[in-house]
Amino acid sequence: MARFLHMQPGKTEGKYIPVITNQRVDGQCWELEEGGIMHDTVTPAAEVRLQSQLNAVQEAQASMQESQSITDQAVQDLIITTMGGAV
Structure with missing residues (x-):
């Protein structure tokens, strides 16, 4: 069925x-x-909406990855600064 x-x-x-x-x-x-x-x-209109939603999701994922990279770098900088200040 x-x-x-x-x-x-x-x-x-x-x-x-x-x-x-x-x-x-x-x-x-x-x-x-x-x-x-x-x-x-x-339908073509639905396909356009789906593609638009997919693009928005991909942009959000790219932004999240960029944000994670910035956070990772900030944590590394903080560790280096903290260790450098403690020595």
Whole structure:
């Protein structure tokens, strides 16, 4: 039996809830198979939104990595300063 994933509008505007059903739903709908998506029927507008969200996630990850590098360097500088002051 085929299973389908579609996005149902949530209570908050612009938010969606993933729903899995046994029937195909008009609009954004993905046919599922064991281990993943078999047939993708994303609308062009949804694809643009998904790509935009992916870009935002990638930018956030890059910012987090940069922040972690800055924090690591600050900790190293503090250790060196503390050890240098103690000697």
